[in-house]
Amino acid sequence: MDNSEELSFETLLKLRDEVGLKTYQQFEAEKYYNKNETEQALNRKRKMKESKTNSDDDEAPVEISSKRPFKKNKPSQKWRIEAPRNINPRFLNREVNKKQNQPKNNKNVEILNDGTKFYKTKKVQRTEELVNKFIELKKNGQLEKHLDKRRKKIAGKERKKMNIEK
Known part of the structure; x- marks a missing residue:
């Protein structure tokens, strides 16, 4: 051949x-x-x-490990002093409010230390408090804003009740 x-x-x-x-x-x-x-x-x-x-296994999807990778520590951030104008205004307001409310909180602490307990106010006292509150709001010019918020709040509650009743 x-x-x-x-x-x-x-x-x-x-x-x-x-x-x-x-x-x-x-x-x-x-x-x-x-x-x-x-x-x-x-x-x-x-x-x-x-x-x-x-x-043939190469065509199969790759198995992913369920273990989470170890987090590497970030270098610690150094505290730096910033100018007051860069500080968040909400934070400043919070600090001011704390200082304003501190005497009120001190009164509450003194009352508790004396041994008297808090009690729910009677209807008359509640109405007097509301009247005083409205007088203050009127002085500050925030009465209309407050009443609008109240109306919206009540309207929302009524809407919720209507939806529940249906």
């Missing part, structure tokens, strides 16, 4: 059909290369096929 070059194309096809494609290709390869080289090539092909079957 060394004279396969002299054979016609039809006879080569018949030979391939009789022997089988793989053996025919091996025969052709042996003709052009050493037997060792063809074995090495076949081994490489086998390894490639094996590696392909093992690499």
Whole structure:
């Protein structure tokens, strides 16, 4: 069969059909290369096929670890002194309110230290407190704003009641 070059194309096809494609290709390869080289090539092909079957997992989604990564400590921030104009105005208001309310809180503490207990105010006292409150609001010019807020609050409560009743 060394004279396969002299054979016609039809006879080569018949030979391939009789022997089988793989053996025919091996025969052709042996003709052009050493037997060792063809074995090495076949081994490489086998390894490639094996590696392909093992690499089917590469197409699968990657598993993500449920463990959280360790947080690296940030360097400590140095306290820096800022100008008062940069401080949040709400903070300043809070400080002012604390100073204003401090005497009131001190009175409450003194009353508790004397042994008297807090009690719910009677209706008359409550009305007097409300009258005083409205007088103060009128002096400050905040009465209309306060009444609008009250109206909105009451209207919201009524709307909630209407929705619940339906």
